[in-house]
Amino acid sequence: MSVSSKDLRSPLSRARGLGSAKEGVQHFWVQRVSAVALVPLTLWFVFSIARLATGAADYAAVEYWVSAPSVAVTLVLFLIATLYHSMLGVQVVVEDYVSGEGAKLTVLMLSKFVHMIAAAAGIFAVLKVALA
């Protein structure tokens, strides 16, 4: 990459590459990392639920499934990756379509809170069943 003599940024700022939002490619990157993690996790979740449904997915069958340590751990990972990926996705949509600065910040903050609450509640529910 050639450096223009008109570039007003310091060499340090250019090396950090964080831009005016002080974020750089962080959002882009973590969205991709969560996307890659979600490929196996989502397929595992969908086909596990489908297999449970074959056995009528009654309370006892689902409770038994969730209480297996490997399932509980994978479910927690699935919840974290899903809700994190969802939070990042909602952020992009809000930034695209909500134009008022105040409304945008309010909706973004609300989305982050709701996602965090959902993640905490979901993880707690899995652990409660698994450790019961």
Place this chain on the structure above:
Amino acid sequence: MSTKTPADPRPLSPFMLGQYYRFQWTSLLSFAHRITGIGLTIGAFLVVGWLIALAGGPQAYGMISTHVGAWYGQVLLFCWTWALMYHLGNGIRHLFWDVGMGFDLKAAERSGYAVVVASLVLTAAAWAVAYIG
């Protein structure tokens, strides 16, 4: 983004569809990615609700599973499965683009067809497992 109102109120995306933009297969898939993404966000909260009901015991779980088992629950679940499989497949298509692969128009159109077919096959497979075992 500026909060000032422009002197000339130009039409802005996404409200340019139909009147200003020509229909394109690839843009349809792009909208579908975003729309399914928003739907799946609601779906993620429903999964959390389902797990909370499970942790709440047989009675709370029964209240949810009644709706899941009803015809409208099954229809929603079917659409949800497709949305998830589509977003998954198209997400992988995006990951290939991110590393610079398949970015020309012909390849993007072809990978789009592949993603739609794959989403339908995976949805059918999941429901075959659920109903046939």
